[in-house]
Amino acid sequence: MLKTGRIRALGAMSGTSLDGVDAALIETDGHEIHAFGETAYRPYSHGERAVLRAALGLWPGQDVAAAERVVLRAHATALAELAQAADLIGFHGQTLAHEPRGCGTHQIGDGAALADALGRPVVWDFRSADVRLGGQGAPLAPFYHFACARYVGATGPLAFLNLGGVGNLTWVDPGKARPEDEGALLAFDTGPANAPINDLLTARRNLDYDEDGRIARGGAVAEGALELFLEEPYFTHMPPKSLDRDEFSDMIGLVAELDDADAAATLTGMVAAAVLKGMEHCPSPPERMLVTGGGRRNPVMMDMLRAALDCEVAPVEDAGLDGDMLEAQAFAFLAVRVARGLPTSCPGTTGVRAAVAGGTLSRPGARDGV
Ligand SMILES: Nc1ncnc2c1ncn2[C@@H]1O[C@H](COP(=O)(O)OP(=O)(O)OP(=O)(O)O)[C@@H](O)[C@H]1O
Ligand SMILES: CC(=O)N[C@H]1[C@@H]2OC[C@@H](O2)[C@@H](O)[C@@H]1O[C@H](C)C(=O)O
Numbered sequence: 001m002l003k004t005g006r007i008r009a010l011g012a013m014s015g016t017s018l019d020g021v022d023a024a025l026i027e028t029d030g031h032e033i034h035a036f037g038e039t040a041y042r043p044y045s046h047g048e049r050a051v052l053r054a055a056l057g058l059w060p061g062q063d064v065a066a067a068e069r070v071v072l073r074a075h076a077t078a079l080a081e082l083a084q085a086a087d088l089i090g091f092h093g094q095t096l097a098h099e100p101r102g103c104g105t106h107q108i109g110d111g112a113a114l115a116d117a118l119g120r121p122v123v124w125d126f127r128s129a130d131v132r133l134g135g136q137g138a139p140l141a142p143f144y145h146f147a148c149a150r151y152v153g154a155t156g157p158l159a160f161l162n163l164g165g166v167g168n169l170t171w172v173d174p175g176k177a178r179p180e181d182e183g184a185l186l187a188f189d190t191g192p193a194n195a196p197i198n199d200l201l202t203a204r205r206n207l208d209y210d211e212d213g214r215i216a217r218g219g220a221v222a223e224g225a226l227e228l229f230l231e232e233p234y235f236t237h238m239p240p241k242s243l244d245r246d247e248f249s250d251m252i253g254l255v256a257e258l259d260d261a262d263a264a265a266t267l268t269g270m271v272a273a274a275v276l277k278g279m280e281h282c283p284s285p286p287e288r289m290l291v292t293g294g295g296r297r298n299p300v301m302m303d304m305l306r307a308a309l310d311c312e313v314a315p316v317e318d319a320g321l322d323g324d325m326l327e328a329q330a331f332a333f334l335a336v337r338v339a340r341g342l343p344t345s346c347p348g349t350t351g352v353r354a355a356v357a358g359g360t361l362s363r364p365g366a367r368d369g370v
Contacts, residue, residue: 007027007088008037009027009089010085011023011090012090012331016164017294018052020041023039023079024038025332033151033333037082051070056096056246058096058097059096064096067096068110072110088339089120091111091124098138098244105127105137123362125359125360126140129357129359130350133353135240135352136242136352143344143349145172145185146172146179156287157172157173157283158287159172159290161290162326162327166192167193167274172185179346185349186282188242188281191275201215213264213299213300217300218261219258219260221265221268221269229254229273232248255267271304286311296315334359344356
């Protein structure tokens with residue numbers, strides 16, 4: 001692979017909400033974003049999702065064979081067409097469990113098998129090297145956020161907020177030369193985001209989520225429950241810090257006595273309150289917060305964030321980025337960095353001891369990685 005120049009990279013992400021595989025092409029040299037390319041989305045069927053859900057919480061050595069097959073098949077079909085135009089693939093896989101201070105972090109998805117299936121080199125297993133070196137293994141999107149901040153022409157500090165199952169925040173100083181430079185990035189998971197709302201509405205109404213915040217809009221935030229939530233020690237822990245999807249699943253108990261609308265409003269308010277708490281850790285107030293992930297489609301959540309924060313809060317689309325594909329693009333970008341030996345995480349993003357290029361490069365036909 002060429003050491004300099006642009007690479008057409010295809011990234012694939014299967015997030016904690018288990019909805020499907022996002023795929024996106026970008027052109028990059030691993031430093032700058034030169035161009036965005038085509039995207040694809042391949043949802044999981046109900047049956048596939050059930051297989052993945054049943055495997056959540058499992059660690060290597062446990063029986064994850066069925067889930068592995070689902071992930072490989074879904075990615076092979078999701079990526080088949082776009083892979084024709086790609087020099088390199090970045091394959092995140094599916095996180096089943098994440099406990100960086102305990103068992104580690106576990107993503108399934110065999111990159112060597114995917115390289116064989118697609119006939120393209122694949123970078124995968126992005127997180128474990130970081131954990132081995134004392135990092136949280138997450139979040140990894142921040143190095144891409146640094147490139148995005150440059151791409152959108154930011155001159156002062158700004159923040160990216162991803163509202164997926166969990167919320168994660170990246171504070172960026174685009175004035176620094178490189179993302180691994182001290183003070184360029186601070187990143188951490190803010191707390192729960194959509195996962196508890198989805199879980200509540202699945203249990204109570206058999207809904208996947210609170211579409212456009214319609215249920216929360218009819219309710220009011222229960223201040224007592226919110227105060228109890230904010231007593232969680234997680235919020236006072238210094239970053240870097242990261243969460244597993246279900247680490248805050250107990251919070252549903254805090255809204256158990258409330259009707260559906262008040263419960264949804266309160267869980268939505270907790271997301272905004274957790275982000276506000278997170279802002280206390282930022283080195284300086286950002287000029288604006290660009291929001292990505294499914295939560296940016298929830299107007300009630302966005303309004304609560306705007307009410308809580310002192311800066312402009314806008315979906316990343318306002319800056320010309322694609323909030324549905326940002327994570328897939330991130331793993332395309334990180335794949336290029338790994339292939340070029342450039343770091344993908346640093347003390348400010350994951351707490352790793354020193355900047356590290358995490359990931360394995362597997363070429364088609366070479367099962368053990370190259
Ligand atoms: N129109 C909408 N209204 C309200 N909520 C929405 C809407 N669209 C998406 N969401 C929420 O966003 C969630 C999906 O977010 P996203 O796709 O960012 O998750 P993910 O990438 O799987 O998660 P993570 O980033 O944690 O891995 C849905 O489960 C839902 O809760
Ligand atoms: C272990 C893991 O898969 N973490 C995910 C998850 O989903 C959101 C948040 O929790 C973030 O920490 C991370 O994903 C994004 C893509 C990241 O690494 O930046």
